[in-house]
Amino acid sequence: MSYELAAAKRRIGLPKRRIDHTEHEHEESRGLLAGASEADDDVEVVQLDYPHKLKAVAILLVCVALAAVGYAKHVSPSKREEVRHAPFGPISQSQGMNHTQLQIANYIDGTALLFGVHIVHHGGTSVCSLMEKIGPTPGFACAQPGKTEGDNRDWPQGMPITVGRSWPYKKTAAYADRLRALFHFVSSGDYLSFGALQRTNWESDNLASLIVMRHPLERFLSGGREGKCGDFHDGKPMALTSDPTNETQALYWEYANAECADNFALRVLANNSHCVNGAETTMACLESAKTLLKRFTFVLDQACLGESMVELGRRLQLNITKRDFVEASRNRNHKLDRPASIRERLGNDTLYEYLQERFRRDISLYEWSKTQSIVLCDKMVESTPPPTPTNGNATKKGAEVDPVKETVLIPQPQPSPLPLSANKQLQIANYINGTALILSVHITHHAGTSICSMMKKLGPVPGFACMGKGKDDDAPWPEGIPAHLKSWPYNDTATYAEKFRAFFHYKGQEYRSWGNLHRTNWEAKNLVSMIVMRDPLERFLAGGKCGGFHGNKHTPLSLEGDPTNETQALYWEYANSGCADNYALRVLANESHCVNGANTTLACLESAKDLLMRFTFILDQSCLSDSMVEMGKYLHLNITEQDFESRLHHKHPPTVRERLGNDTLYEYLQERFRRDIALYEWSKTQSVVQCDKLSP
Numbered sequence: 001m002s003y004e005l006a007a008a009k010r011r012i013g014l015p016k017r018r019i020d021h022t023e024h025e026h027e028e029s030r031g032l033l034a035g036a037s038e039a040d041d042d043v044e045v046v047q048l049d050y051p052h053k054l055k056a057v058a059i060l061l062v063c064v065a066l067a068a069v070g071y072a073k074h075v076s077p078s079k080r081e082e083v084r085h086a087p088f089g090p091i092s093q094s095q096g097m098n099h100t101q102l103q104i105a106n107y108i109d110g111t112a113l114l115f116g117v118h119i120v121h122h123g124g125t126s127v128c129s130l131m132e133k134i135g136p137t138p139g140f141a142c143a144q145p146g147k148t149e150g151d152n153r154d155w156p157q158g159m160p161i162t163v164g165r166s167w168p169y170k171k172t173a174a175y176a177d178r179l180r181a182l183f184h185f186v187s188s189g190d191y192l193s194f195g196a197l198q199r200t201n202w203e204s205d206n207l208a209s210l211i212v213m214r215h216p217l218e219r220f221l222s223g224g225r226e227g228k229c230g231d232f233h234d235g236k237p238m239a240l241t242s243d244p245t246n247e248t249q250a251l252y253w254e255y256a257n258a259e260c261a262d263n264f265a266l267r268v269l270a271n272n273s274h275c276v277n278g279a280e281t282t283m284a285c286l287e288s289a290k291t292l293l294k295r296f297t298f299v300l301d302q303a304c305l306g307e308s309m310v311e312l313g314r315r316l317q318l319n320i321t322k323r324d325f326v327e328a329s330r331n332r333n334h335k336l337d338r339p340a341s342i343r344e345r346l347g348n349d350t351l352y353e354y355l356q357e358r359f360r361r362d363i364s365l366y367e368w369s370k371t372q373s374i375v376l377c378d379k380m381v382e383s384t385p386p387p388t389p390t391n392g393n394a395t396k397k398g399a400e401v402d403p404v405k406e407t408v409l410i411p412q413p414q415p416s417p418l419p420l421s422a423n424k425q426l427q428i429a430n431y432i433n434g435t436a437l438i439l440s441v442h443i444t445h446h447a448g449t450s451i452c453s454m455m456k457k458l459g460p461v462p463g464f465a466c467m468g469k470g471k472d473d474d475a476p477w478p479e480g481i482p483a484h485l486k487s488w489p490y491n492d493t494a495t496y497a498e499k500f501r502a503f504f505h506y507k508g509q510e511y512r513s514w515g516n517l518h519r520t521n522w523e524a525k526n527l528v529s530m531i532v533m534r535d536p537l538e539r540f541l542a543g544g545k546c547g548g549f550h551g552n553k554h555t556p557l558s559l560e561g562d563p564t565n566e567t568q569a570l571y572w573e574y575a576n577s578g579c580a581d582n583y584a585l586r587v588l589a590n591e592s593h594c595v596n597g598a599n600t601t602l603a604c605l606e607s608a609k610d611l612l613m614r615f616t617f618i619l620d621q622s623c624l625s626d627s628m629v630e631m632g633k634y635l636h637l638n639i640t641e642q643d644f645e646s647r648l649h650h651k652h653p654p655t656v657r658e659r660l661g662n663d664t665l666y667e668y669l670q671e672r673f674r675r676d677i678a679l680y681e682w683s684k685t686q687s688v689v690q691c692d693k694l695s696p
Contacts, residue, residue, distance in 0.1 A: 135184035143189035163189030172201035230260030263362035304377035459505035493521035547579030582676035623691035
């Protein structure tokens with residue numbers, strides 16, 4: 001809204017500033033003007049008689065027209081249709097929206113500012129370049145007045161330039177209002193260190209916020225000719241302006257240990273300016289950054305920033321295309337083609353492992369942030385473009401051409417975002433046609449019993465827990481296949497699947513320890529595989545525990561229920577037991593002895609990820625009913641939430657920390673099971689349903 005329009009509103013008795021639900025909760029019942037107290041000296045009310053009211057309305061209409069003309073002169077024709085301005089103020093929360101929906105609606109209506117939190121080398125320059133094309137932004141880097149006299153005039157009079165600093169909570173709404181009068185988008189400017197961002201009122205109705213997150217090791221290598229951070233930046237004595245070479249390996253080790261590089265994004269986002277400390281960074285530091293990210297309106301993943309910006313534009317009713325963003329990136333000299341992996345770019349496995357360890361909390365933050373992103377980059381599907389059809393249409397209708405990679409981004413089946421390779425689609429089609437078996441990899445206490453109960457209703461399954469023949473000698477069972485075979489040999493997989501499919505549509509197999517699962521041919525066209533993943537600490541507290549701590553053992557070590565004052569000591573023994581150590585990771589790894597508490601290697605974790613990628617379906621137990629319904633859609637099975645909910649496990653207090661009742665034990669488990677936790681967080685990005693994105 002322009003200053004001219006604001007002045008016109010003041011002249012006819014409308015409030016100088018917005019009155020929203022946070023200040024006047026009963027505004028709807030009392031009326032907007034009546035809701036302003038006499039003590040509110042920012043709100044001026046003028047009583048008008050009837051003839052003056054008619055005159056005031058006429059003046060207002062003229063002023064609106066003049067303001068629109070003035071704004072049109074400032075905005076190019078291509079922008080005028082894209083940046084919309086509402087004439088009379090914000091939508092209130094009394095209309096039933098949550099604060100995120102309200103922020104988006106107010107931006108669309110012209111009363112909320114779009115604010116980018118820019119961590120250095122997190123795509124901020126490219127985002128700014130694109131936002132400049134859409135509507136007015138500050139003259140220098142979208143963050144502050146430009147260097148020319150004309151640019152300096154485009155800044156709210158008397159307002160400080162808060163580049164790289166946060167806004168105080170009580171001033172957030174006022175700052176947003178004043179900047180929105182001139183700009184549709186403002187960047188925070190570069191955050192290089194602790195940002196004190198928790199103090200800002202990110203829930204303000206007139207502020208839509210966005211942040212781009214990036215893989216910490218990608219960020220570590222970023223910068224190109226502009227250099228890295230601190231003393232390693234361009235122009236400094238130890239400047240690094242390219243990826244490591246034989247000549248710069250020693251200098252890269254110094255950079256890896258530099259304070260400026262330490263858990264970079266986490267340091268910006270944490271609630272404590274000194275909580276980052278390399279591999280010793282605490283879990284509390286990480287959790288504080290997660291809490292902050294949840295408060296932002298939009299989280300974007302730089303791994304597919306072009307697609308993320310297109311999706312952002314769709315939600316904000318801005319006309320953004322992938323081509324627009326690629327051109328903006330090119331103009332800013334961003335390199336779009338990189339070697340296949342960070343490990344290859346580093347050219348040093350020892351340095352790679354060291355960085356994974358030192359930045360492990362920052363990496364955990366990024367992996368978690370991917371589950372909050374508006375586009376799930378890991379689920380995007382690329383294929384080579386088809387031959388040009390004879391009618392001249394270069395691509396399939398509805399597909400988008402990537403102007404950089406010359407690939408076609410194929411729209412996926414709705415409503416699920418799950419990417420399906422050609423082989424997985426064939427497996428699903430064969431199940432639907434009755435020639436493929438569903439094989440469930442059931443890690444103990446990962447809901448295998450509940451799934452078995454559901455699958456029994458949908459078709460024939462093995463008699464004992466969907467896994468074995470059972471006690472009935474006449475029960476069907478494929479001839480020549482051992483009943484207790486843990487994993488299937490590669491060359492026998494297709495044959496075993498065919499034999500089981502003659503009797504059953506579904507079979508499960510339970511695992512309590514290393515499963516030797518890598519040897520199975522999970523790509524067999526007549527096998528649909530599935531696995532349920534679970535938070536390792538939820539699993540730690542589940543059921544009758546493991547080993548000698550199982551409730552059915554009836555020994556001095558038996559644990560039943562959550563910890564109590566009497567069982568705290570016993571829970572510490574359980575936490576240090578071999579059977580509880582990184583439980584799911586131990587089942588899924590490619591080696592039987594690679595799990596070793598907090599010292600479990602990254603290679604062990606990566607091997608489990610490689611295995612999970614081979615399964616047809618990954619489900620997240622935190623929203624298992626929704627996941628089963630979604631899988632049912634793919635497999636043409638009639639599964640409803642009502643059918644499945646009755647078999648879900650008992651409800652517990654909302655957090656694992658509360659259930660443990662011991663913060664020291666909680667922190668210890670987070671550390672000892674850190675690789676298992678990292679595996680679960682990653683698996684959530686591959687799940688058929690993104691549980692974190694479901695409405696409460």
